[in-house]
Amino acid sequence: MQIYKAPLDEIRFILETFGYNELAGFEGFEDYDLDTAMAVLEESAKFCTNELLPLNRTADQEGLKYNPETGEVTTPKGFKELYEKFVAQGATALTAPPEFGGFGAPHTLGVLQTEFATATNKSFSMCPGLSHGLIDALLNSGTDEQKAQYLPNLISGKWSGTMCLTEPQAGTDLGLCTTKAEPKDNGAYSLTGTKIWITFGEHDLTENIIHLVLARLPDAPPGIKGISTFIVPKYKLDGSANGVMCGGLEHKLGIHASPTCVINFEGAEGYLIGEPHKGMRTMFVMMNAARLFVGMEGIALGEIAYQTAVAFAKDRRQSRSLDRKKIDKDAKADNILVHPDVRRMLANVKVSNEGMRALAYWAAMQIDVAHHHPDEAQRQLADDFVALLTPVIKSYGTERGFANISEAMQVMGGAGYTTDWSVEQYLRDARIGMVYEGTNHIQALDLIGRKLVQGQGRLYRNFSKHMFRFVKANKDNPELAEFTGPLEKAINTLNQTTMALGMKGMQDPEEVGAVGSNYLNLFALTAIAWTWAEQAKAALGKDSKFYRTKLKSARYYYSNILPETESLLALINAGKKNMMEFEAEDF
Numbered sequence: 001m002q003i004y005k006a007p008l009d010e011i012r013f014i015l016e017t018f019g020y021n022e023l024a025g026f027e028g029f030e031d032y033d034l035d036t037a038m039a040v041l042e043e044s045a046k047f048c049t050n051e052l053l054p055l056n057r058t059a060d061q062e063g064l065k066y067n068p069e070t071g072e073v074t075t076p077k078g079f080k081e082l083y084e085k086f087v088a089q090g091a092t093a094l095t096a097p098p099e100f101g102g103f104g105a106p107h108t109l110g111v112l113q114t115e116f117a118t119a120t121n122k123s124f125s126m127c128p129g130l131s132h133g134l135i136d137a138l139l140n141s142g143t144d145e146q147k148a149q150y151l152p153n154l155i156s157g158k159w160s161g162t163m164c165l166t167e168p169q170a171g172t173d174l175g176l177c178t179t180k181a182e183p184k185d186n187g188a189y190s191l192t193g194t195k196i197w198i199t200f201g202e203h204d205l206t207e208n209i210i211h212l213v214l215a216r217l218p219d220a221p222p223g224i225k226g227i228s229t230f231i232v233p234k235y236k237l238d239g240s241a242n243g244v245m246c247g248g249l250e251h252k253l254g255i256h257a258s259p260t261c262v263i264n265f266e267g268a269e270g271y272l273i274g275e276p277h278k279g280m281r282t283m284f285v286m287m288n289a290a291r292l293f294v295g296m297e298g299i300a301l302g303e304i305a306y307q308t309a310v311a312f313a314k315d316r317r318q319s320r321s322l323d324r325k326k327i328d329k330d331a332k333a334d335n336i337l338v339h340p341d342v343r344r345m346l347a348n349v350k351v352s353n354e355g356m357r358a359l360a361y362w363a364a365m366q367i368d369v370a371h372h373h374p375d376e377a378q379r380q381l382a383d384d385f386v387a388l389l390t391p392v393i394k395s396y397g398t399e400r401g402f403a404n405i406s407e408a409m410q411v412m413g414g415a416g417y418t419t420d421w422s423v424e425q426y427l428r429d430a431r432i433g434m435v436y437e438g439t440n441h442i443q444a445l446d447l448i449g450r451k452l453v454q455g456q457g458r459l460y461r462n463f464s465k466h467m468f469r470f471v472k473a474n475k476d477n478p479e480l481a482e483f484t485g486p487l488e489k490a491i492n493t494l495n496q497t498t499m500a501l502g503m504k505g506m507q508d509p510e511e512v513g514a515v516g517s518n519y520l521n522l523f524a525l526t527a528i529a530w531t532w533a534e535q536a537k538a539a540l541g542k543d544s545k546f547y548r549t550k551l552k553s554a555r556y557y558y559s560n561i562l563p564e565t566e567s568l569l570a571l572i573n574a575g576k577k578n579m580m581e582f583e584a585e586d587f
């Protein structure tokens, strides 16, 4: 049984609370005021619930077929028709620029739409997800000719995209990439090499597959500074085959309907995108967009798992309430929602997920601000927020998302572990989020090693000030004191920890490596505390069940989740000493 209702009330509240109306006023977004945006999202939610969800379980069970003779991959029954309907609905074109056939909607709506698609069918959603990343990379780094050649068909969904980075010896360390690109007489390049684990590298949903490939030119310096990026279509623009072959499929824990392919480039013709040897710049545009979407995967699958656990808990009766007054005398046992521990688990999932969603959607809105605000300074500020928060959302969203699905499973006892309610599938499907698009620890290194030092700490200072502005503006409001006080303390703690870690890291980088993941989680919990304070303020004085529940949730976050920062602080203070004392032979 699969249970899902898109959280549209929740989404409207977040858009209202975190400034969607300002964004809708930017030039180019005239057609997307809040009501129109919600109408678009309602349609998308309906489509995902009615079309994507019914194929989620069957596709997971059926999996993919690979033909070693032809290298072809067949997707599960119904996927091809589903993709056609998805494309006909305009889903691949929603946020793309009108000059290439898109609808020009705010990027925020694309992120929201992805939440529904991921929750209802993560495997399927990965195909348009990768195309979206390639579209961004082309818009940023492609020549006018490349844009004209590839964007219209990618945006319409006729073609799909991939991201080809990983090789057997080059995972996290992409500087070890050995795929070769040799210049041809016609200005193109001949690519030879093997990429592994390429998502939707081969499939039968689209007429052509456009690969974005990392490779080395003959004069490339060693390491990451010698990587260039190429567009390599499966079929060339004249329709001829291009020496791109799928060499096999991986068998894996989850996302059984998403092909994870070995892709062999056998003298395939490729076209340089961006400058030679500066390929990581192009790839980072794609990866950064993708990282926010990956963070959303934890939130989306956490949501569907939560809804399933709530439905189960409201039905299941076991044992008696610890409080005699709550015992249901007409039944042999009480509903499990009477047990405080079941509530603890459900509240943990609900409140952490809503907080993460608020942070992720605020960041998504900042992407639109960064591109469309009339004021240059505001654009820069928003761009900084996005750069700083992207690794936080990717890592914390997927880690907490996975923990949340596990907790939802626990609420359901054995029924969560067995296949009937599909929560076990959500758990399996979510796990990859912590690994791909740069492992979660690599996100922590990106946060500390790149983002915190960028502009001599400008990104961090501005975000810290942004959170602190809420405290300052609301300090005298007694109704918000239960939030402003602890939030001020949390921000100060994060400021001090950031400074101290920066100093320690300059003397000994291993200190950063040892506690980086804990620091990222401390950062995330503090940033989410800010979003909950904003949400509490928006809910104050409003008399409806939705807002009253919001206030309860904000209180739960401050009493039961924010205190996790204390154990993280203890771990950060413990530093590297005791873990680095082990000899290799001790493991």
Ligand SMILES: Cc1cc2nc3c(=O)[nH]c(=O)nc-3n(C[C@H](O)[C@H](O)[C@H](O)COP(=O)(O)OP(=O)(O)OC[C@H]3O[C@@H](n4cnc5c(N)ncnc54)[C@H](O)[C@@H]3O)c2cc1C
Binding pocket: 163, 164, 165, 166, 170, 171, 172, 173, 196, 197, 198, 199, 200, 252, 260, 432, 435, 436, 437, 438, 439, 440, 441, 442
């Ligand atoms: C289902 C699936 C889909 C994928 N899709 C794609 C795709 O579409 N395109 C693509 O190019 N790739 C894809 N990948 C590959 C994915 O991006 C890599 O798995 C990921 O980047 C990690 O690389 P790795 O697996 O080689 O791990 P490794 O790099 O070998 O890392 C192993 C461990 O060592 C740690 N580690 C490594 N370096 C450091 C360091 N400097 N400091 C601290 N710790 C470190 C890592 O955090 C990790 O815990 C996919 C993988 C899977 C499983």
